[in-house]
Amino acid sequence: MRRPPLKAKVHITLKSGVLDPQGKAVEHALGGLGFKDITDVRQGKYIELTLSSKDKKKAQAEVEKMCKALLANTVIENYTVELAE
Amino acid sequence: MRRPPLKAKVHITLKSGVLDPQGKAVEHALGGLGFKDITDVRQGKYIELTLSSKDKKKAQAEVEKMCKALLANTVIENYTVELAE
Numbered sequence: 001m002r003r004p005p006l007k008a009k010v011h012i013t014l015k016s017g018v019l020d021p022q023g024k025a026v027e028h029a030l031g032g033l034g035f036k037d038i039t040d041v042r043q044g045k046y047i048e049l050t051l052s053s054k055d056k057k058k059a060q061a062e063v064e065k066m067c068k069a070l071l072a073n074t075v076i077e078n079y080t081v082e083l084a085e
Numbered sequence: 086m087r088r089p090p091l092k093a094k095v096h097i098t099l100k101s102g103v104l105d106p107q108g109k110a111v112e113h114a115l116g117g118l119g120f121k122d123i124t125d126v127r128q129g130k131y132i133e134l135t136l137s138s139k140d141k142k143k144a145q146a147e148v149e150k151m152c153k154a155l156l157a158n159t160v161i162e163n164y165t166v167e168l169a170e
Contacts, residue, residue: 005124011131026132026156033154035147039090040135046096047111050125062120069118071111 006051008063009082010071013044018076047071056083091136093148094167098129103161141168
């Protein structure tokens with residue numbers, strides 16, 4: 001049986017302490033719409049990669065390399081990589 | 086003991102079939118950097134909301150309302166809401 005392709009779920013979030021103007025804008029807009037019980041909004045990115053490699057361990061290392069090289073700005077952003085089939 | 090504030094994790098992704106130029110750009114850029122075993126990239130949004138309400142069920146409904154009203158464009162996007170403490 002053929003195995004389904006590996007999927008990597010990558011979350012990229014701003015480090016705590018880094019100003020998040022996009023999140024603040026969303027918070028403000030939600031307040032304006034009448035949603036009053038929000039105390040904070042942080043906006044990040046969510047990237048789903050489909051990979052052709054079959055080796056989960058290798059894929060994990062590969063995707064972490066991608067994060068460092070392109071997807072995340074590691075000065076101000078954190079990233080997490082989750083692999084699933 | 087005071088309970089920690091509720092956090093809502095919202096994922097907003099394009100519906101399958103909707104063109105994702107941002108994802109395509111990332112895919113192309115990763116290819117250019119030498120990452121060859123990627124077959125697809127989809128980019129979405131990840132929003133973390135901190136809520137002052139204590140009722141998990143009510144909060145879930147409230148955040149889903151926010152998604153429909155502002156956060157997601159339900160014509161082309163799907164959303165999922167996950168509540169955690």
